[in-house]
Amino acid sequence: MSIYNFSAKSMNGQDICLDNYKDKVILIVNTASQCGFTFQYEDLQRLYDRYKEKDFVILGFPCNQFAGQEPDDNDKVQAFCTLRYGVSFPMFQKVNVRDEGAHPLFEYLASTKPFEGFDESHPVAKVLIPLLKEKHPEYLFGDAVRWNFTKFLIDKKGNVLKRYEATTDPTDMEKDIELLLKF
Template structure:
């Protein structure tokens, strides 16, 4: 099994098979516009610009499951990402990434690459840990997605190679991307 067995709807509402990205290195990310990690959009776009001509694609999946940090419509999300961060990588419609209503792609990703823990030295980690501990301790159960901006690196054959939590900066992800390119 690989990510190519899944499909998702683009912001325009068109169903797209991830098989359309066969032969590309993918970074699949659940994103949110009002998250403490939203600044990562800037680095995601920089990575996309730097490597897209070498077969690298980022797939963004907005999610409102974590503290309602993506409350707007798909149009709102698209406008925000485009105007605020100049996002040009493919963005899909809002999905759930954990629990019973999770998009099957994210259930698959989390099952293949379990949660390895957060980077406790990250500048946003202290706030994130307190928020999860006080308001959402259930998020820490199992290997599901724990927060926005969880990143999954996929090789050119559609295999999940690595999982990077929201507390992993994209500078630390870049060498892993380069190795697959």
Template sequence: MSVYSYSVTAMNGREVSLEEFKGKVLLIVNTASQCGFTFQYKELQNLYEKYKEQGLVVLGFPCNQFADQEPDSNEKVEAFCLLNYGVSFPMFQKLNVRDHDAHPLFTHLADSKPFRGFNEKHPVAKILIALIQEKLPHYMEGDSIKWNFTKFLIDREGEVFERFESTTDPYEMEPIIEYVLKR
């Protein structure tokens, strides 16, 4: 099944079928404004600006499931992203990305590409892994989303091409994004 089967809610409340992005390369990201990885907004915006003419669209999905790092309203989240990081890529209303009330899109994404571990050389990795092991050890089970800024690269046919964990900075994905854009 492709991601085009799913609909999501834009910040303005409009239901958006992902089929609207058919033929584009998508980078779907669960985000949070008060996370150790929030700096990735800047890199995601830079990638979007650099590659949007070639067909890349970044889609941001705020989520408050990980240590309450996205507690604000959709309106405040949208303003935060614009004012602090100049985010111009599409942002959607807050949703859950794991467990029994996960949005079906994120269940599909997690089921499509397995969790292969965090990059333990990332400067935030030791803190993240210790936090999850201490407070949320069940989050490490299975292939579910483990933390904010998990990224899924979707090819032009709507299929999940690759999964990148929080500890993969967006610039590290650039060669793979370029490859998928040229396919």
């Protein structure tokens, strides 16, 4: 099995089979517009701009499961991403990424690459970890996505190679991306 066995709805409602991204290095990210990590859109877009001509793509999946940080409809989410951060990588309609009703792609991703911990030295982690312990202790168990801006790196054959938590900034993934692109 690979990510190519899954599909999702693009922002315009079209069903997109992920095998459309065969032979590309893919970064799949669950996103939110009102999150402490929303600033990562900027670096994600930089990565996309830097490597898109070299068979690299980012796929964004907005999610409202974490503290209601993506409350708007898909059109407003798309407008926010485009106007505020210049996002031009493919964005998909909002999905659930954990628990009952989770999109099968995210169930697969999380089961393939389990949670390995947050970078507790990240500035936002100082807020995130206490918040999870106090308000969402259920998110601290299992391998499901734990917060917005969890990222999964996929090789050109559709295999999930690495999982990065919200506390990993996109620029810190660049060497891994370049290795897969054979720089």
